[in-house]
Amino acid sequence: MIRVLVPTHLRSYTDGVAEVEAAGATLGEVLADLETRHRGLRVRVIDEQDRIRPHVKCFVDGVQAWSLDQAVAAEVQILAALSGG
Amino acid sequence: MTTTQLAVATRKGLWFFRSTDRRTWSVDGPHHFGAMVHHVVLDPRDGRTMLAATRTGHLGPALMRTVDHGKTWTQITTPPAFPKGEPRGRAVDHVFWLTPGHASEPGVWYAGTSPQGLFRSEDGGDTWAPVSGFNDHPDQQTWVHGDQDQTPDGGKTHSVLVDPRDAAHLYLGLSGGGFFESTDTGATWSPLNSGVAMDFAPKLPDGGEYPFGHDPHCVVLHPQRPDRLWRQDHCGLYRLDRDQGPRWTRVGEAMPKEVGDIGFAIATHPRDPDTAWVFPMDGTSVWPRTSPGGKPAVYRTRDAGASWQRLDRGLPAAQAWWTVKRQCLAVDAGDPVALYLGTTGGQVWASVDEGEHFTQLAADLPHVYSVTVGTPA
Numbered sequence: 001m002i003r004v005l006v007p008t009h010l011r012s013y014t015d016g017v018a019e020v021e022a023a024g025a026t027l028g029e030v031l032a033d034l035e036t037r038h039r040g041l042r043v044r045v046i047d048e049q050d051r052i053r054p055h056v057k058c059f060v061d062g063v064q065a066w067s068l069d070q071a072v073a074a075e076v077q078i079l080a081a082l083s084g085g
Numbered sequence: 086m087t088t089t090q091l092a093v094a095t096r097k098g099l100w101f102f103r104s105t106d107r108r109t110w111s112v113d114g115p116h117h118f119g120a121m122v123h124h125v126v127l128d129p130r131d132g133r134t135m136l137a138a139t140r141t142g143h144l145g146p147a148l149m150r151t152v153d154h155g156k157t158w159t160q161i162t163t164p165p166a167f168p169k170g171e172p173r174g175r176a177v178d179h180v181f182w183l184t185p186g187h188a189s190e191p192g193v194w195y196a197g198t199s200p201q202g203l204f205r206s207e208d209g210g211d212t213w214a215p216v217s218g219f220n221d222h223p224d225q226q227t228w229v230h231g232d233q234d235q236t237p238d239g240g241k242t243h244s245v246l247v248d249p250r251d252a253a254h255l256y257l258g259l260s261g262g263g264f265f266e267s268t269d270t271g272a273t274w275s276p277l278n279s280g281v282a283m284d285f286a287p288k289l290p291d292g293g294e295y296p297f298g299h300d301p302h303c304v305v306l307h308p309q310r311p312d313r314l315w316r317q318d319h320c321g322l323y324r325l326d327r328d329q330g331p332r333w334t335r336v337g338e339a340m341p342k343e344v345g346d347i348g349f350a351i352a353t354h355p356r357d358p359d360t361a362w363v364f365p366m367d368g369t370s371v372w373p374r375t376s377p378g379g380k381p382a383v384y385r386t387r388d389a390g391a392s393w394q395r396l397d398r399g400l401p402a403a404q405a406w407w408t409v410k411r412q413c414l415a416v417d418a419g420d421p422v423a424l425y426l427g428t429t430g431g432q433v434w435a436s437v438d439e440g441e442h443f444t445q446l447a448a449d450l451p452h453v454y455s456v457t458v459g460t461p462a
Contacts, residue, residue: 044145
């Protein structure tokens with residue numbers, strides 16, 4: 001299973017939990033599996049063209065991912081930038 | 086006893102104000118705390134279904150639905166979205182505008198988005214589909230000045246209007262892009278901007294008018310005389326009577342010159358088509374978009390725009406530099422009509438006598454994005 005670190009902005013989808021598990025070999029598969037248990041989360045992170053949204057970053061095994069095709073070994077960390085005021 | 090419910094959507098969440106006498110109000114909020122809430126609309130057809138268009142600065146949009154007056158909210162899981170893989174690669178940044186459909190189509194809703202797009206739901210907002218007749222119209226990219234050249238917070242689709250006589254007859258406004266009409270439920274669209282100034286664009290060599298490209302800020306139609314439209318545009322204040330021709334009349338010419346006829350919001354009386362209210366703002370020099378001179382006032386016409394009366398009793402007399410955005414001037418159906426204003430300074434003002442006197446309902450909310458009135462069932 002992949003460890004997924006969830007930022008405070010998205011913990012309303014995980015009952016306040018900061019770390020959850022999901023299955024998948026790519027970032028896209030992990031987010032799709034996450035969506036089956038945490039409905040509504042994916043659209044906040046990924047747009048309808050499968051792009052990672054502005055101000056959101058996904059780190060896969062410690063490296064910033066630019067595509068849902070990025071292969072995952074152990075960990076996905078979602079970051080919501082502290083932009084705006 | 087009838088309850089009047091205001092939904093006050095702000096840059097940091099949503100508040101409800103409820104009253105049975107329009108003088109004493111209870112406050113319920115915040116809902117969606119920390120989210121930018123662009124528009125919140127209660128379905129007048131059932132008095133229960135309410136949609137709220139939200140987003141945050143960091144995440145994608147979330148369209149929320151309640152059927153119990155905000156006690157519980159559910160996120161729509163098939164929200165307005167452009168088709169995956171479409172050639173222009175558009176993605177909905179946020180839903181900006183929500184309109185319940187015609188009375189004969191109980192589950193139908195329309196949503197206007199940024200970037201500019203129109204979407205339709207037929208199941209009370211649970212699932213949404215693009216109105217491709219608009220979104221994929223071969224001229225749509227030209228109407229909106231191209232996908233890369235939009236207003237600072239993104240181009241807006243707004244003023245989605247449904248003719249109460251005909252469910253297939255729709256209007257919508259684009260900021261920027263102009264005002265458009267469809268008579269076939271959105272399959273085809275035509276611009277409707279004749280007579281409206283476009284001061285920001287170069288003059289056409291033949292001296293003619295641009296058919297589109299305008300910047301309507303807010304357009305309303307009169308519910309009992311739907312051929313009458315009122316338009317607060319970036320370039321003035323207009324009225325159009327469809328039964329008398331296709332050309333808008335600049336009724337803002339009758340406004341005091343030192344105030345001008347620029348603003349965001351406009352509202353019309355629910356029963357009297359000759360009555361409308363506007364909130365002028367400073368559209369000079371660098372367009373500060375504040376109340377002119379720091380002296381906020383509503384202006385009202387009782388004679389279809391031939392003359393306008395200043396209404397400022399109860400509002401600050403000076404040094405009040407806020408404005409009222411396009412979704413922030415609302416009227417109820419009472420007699421007399423009550424008028425509600427939400428300001429960029431986080432205040433909510435009410436007048437229960439059609440604008441003669443204003444009292445403050447809230448002083449310190451966040452920047453107000455929309456104020457809508459409903460009657461909960």
